[in-house]
Amino acid sequence: MNLDPKWVPMKWPCGPLDFALRSKAKAPESGVKETLDAWTQPAALDLLKGTPINCLVVEWAAGAPEDAAQQVALKPLIEAGRVKGISFVGRVSAKDLAAAATSAKAAGLAAILITAPAKQELELPAILQSARDSVAWTAATSIFSASDNEWPGVKMDTMKGDTAVAGPTGVPWVNSNAWFSLLAAELAPGKTVWLDFDPPDDATVAHPASYPLAIADSEVYGSRWILSLDDKFRVGLLKSVPQATAMWAKANETLTFFTSHPQWHGYKAQGILTVISDFSGDNGFISGETMNLLNRRHIQFKVMERSKALQVPMPGEKALLWLDRDAPTTEQRAKALAFVHQGGLLIAPTYWGPAGVKPTRRDPSIAYQVYNVGQGQMAVPDEGFADPYQVALDTQLLVSRRNDLARLYNPATTNVHCSFDPVRQHRLAQIVNYSAAPAEFVTLWVNTRARAARFWKPGTQESQTIKGVNAPPGTDFGLPTIAVNCGLEIEV
Numbered sequence: 001m002n003l004d005p006k007w008v009p010m011k012w013p014c015g016p017l018d019f020a021l022r023s024k025a026k027a028p029e030s031g032v033k034e035t036l037d038a039w040t041q042p043a044a045l046d047l048l049k050g051t052p053i054n055c056l057v058v059e060w061a062a063g064a065p066e067d068a069a070q071q072v073a074l075k076p077l078i079e080a081g082r083v084k085g086i087s088f089v090g091r092v093s094a095k096d097l098a099a100a101a102t103s104a105k106a107a108g109l110a111a112i113l114i115t116a117p118a119k120q121e122l123e124l125p126a127i128l129q130s131a132r133d134s135v136a137w138t139a140a141t142s143i144f145s146a147s148d149n150e151w152p153g154v155k156m157d158t159m160k161g162d163t164a165v166a167g168p169t170g171v172p173w174v175n176s177n178a179w180f181s182l183l184a185a186e187l188a189p190g191k192t193v194w195l196d197f198d199p200p201d202d203a204t205v206a207h208p209a210s211y212p213l214a215i216a217d218s219e220v221y222g223s224r225w226i227l228s229l230d231d232k233f234r235v236g237l238l239k240s241v242p243q244a245t246a247m248w249a250k251a252n253e254t255l256t257f258f259t260s261h262p263q264w265h266g267y268k269a270q271g272i273l274t275v276i277s278d279f280s281g282d283n284g285f286i287s288g289e290t291m292n293l294l295n296r297r298h299i300q301f302k303v304m305e306r307s308k309a310l311q312v313p314m315p316g317e318k319a320l321l322w323l324d325r326d327a328p329t330t331e332q333r334a335k336a337l338a339f340v341h342q343g344g345l346l347i348a349p350t351y352w353g354p355a356g357v358k359p360t361r362r363d364p365s366i367a368y369q370v371y372n373v374g375q376g377q378m379a380v381p382d383e384g385f386a387d388p389y390q391v392a393l394d395t396q397l398l399v400s401r402r403n404d405l406a407r408l409y410n411p412a413t414t415n416v417h418c419s420f421d422p423v424r425q426h427r428l429a430q431i432v433n434y435s436a437a438p439a440e441f442v443t444l445w446v447n448t449r450a451r452a453a454r455f456w457k458p459g460t461q462e463s464q465t466i467k468g469v470n471a472p473p474g475t476d477f478g479l480p481t482i483a484v485n486c487g488l489e490i491e492v
Helices: 015-025 032-038 042-048 067-083 097-107 178-187 211-219 231-238 242-259 262-266 282-296 330-341 388-399
Strands: 009-011 055-061 087-092 111-114 126-131 143-147 192-195 273-277 301-305 319-322 345-347 368-373 376-381 406-409 414-421 426-433 443-446 452-456 464-467 469-471 474-478 485-491
Touching (some): 087 097, 178 282, 178 301, 282 301, 406 414, 426 443
Parallel strands (some): 126 143
Antiparallel strands (some): 452 464
């Protein structure tokens, strides 16, 4: 039995153990126990009829007195689910992983989810979960999970006391897990990452969290969200409240959109900038926050672990951002400088280019020394990299928007992710709208000539052809209204 990368997971809170764990954290709201009990019933699985969801994550063993009662309560649910083709993953926080895995296998579970590597062979495959700032990338299981992620969307809480929360964007503050998904694809290639995060506490049936957005923000950048519904939403579904059933339909419409285009996950991410680091230790914070802020500034970037010695740049790549204070190896240095000699830009915290090159100040407003090396340049800050906000802002100014692979006009709170299928010579531009309001009158510009593009959006079975408008040196595409996300396949 192996972990299945085609699983579409969902948290399925139910049973006495789930209630006990919640009660330890805080007093549950009225009706929660009844909802947890209702979701242990096989009839609750009717909610999944016609959806892509085929894997449920349930509490299994926590080393608590309620473990045995939980496993008894789940037996009918698991048996009914397996008949419907649903797999179950049991969350285990008990110390005796071997015993938990044995009981899970006997009950018909497909895998267990654990928070520490097993010290012995288990009778079931395990999905290893850890906080995203402490993922052991080399030990990651074929499906692994990261917690402590953001709920995607526009951050409305922009004030703390009488001080505004501001950064390098100057536009609505958008929370996204995009940068971590790109990092996971680089540091754990060929593996599937499940992002674990829950809806905000203030979500209500009348004003629900945007589940389609949480799905899109994960899938567009190559990850998968463990779908998690808030308590009020689950109560609303049990009672067939119209707002809840409508949001559930929209969420599954978005899930179906991505499961209908599985090939997109195999496309290569494109960027005008490659961010290079070992992404660990002292470099972990600045690299993660810099990528987060670059994404907020709509900079299309790729991620590269520095030990890979600078693989061949992709078409359209204009700059390298070497974030670590450590100097590169001889091989890395040679490849980085070869990129610069051919006209590329290298941004690094210290100068390690050829000796004897005198720096200049390219722009008085940017505190960087610029070294002309061959046909390109190496830019070094006066005082190193200390503040990720400043690094992101300076990088955008140094790289320049004129080198963009794609741009959005009238973008509001939308963003675009570019990827490339080298076999079919197709480019894919996926757009995500982080606002609760639909994005209207948005134009996508790409830096290549194209007569038309195939436009895909959730809720439709067929693509729509959108004609390109010549906008040298590229092409404009006027887009229909974007509710949450869409994709354009552009033949180069």
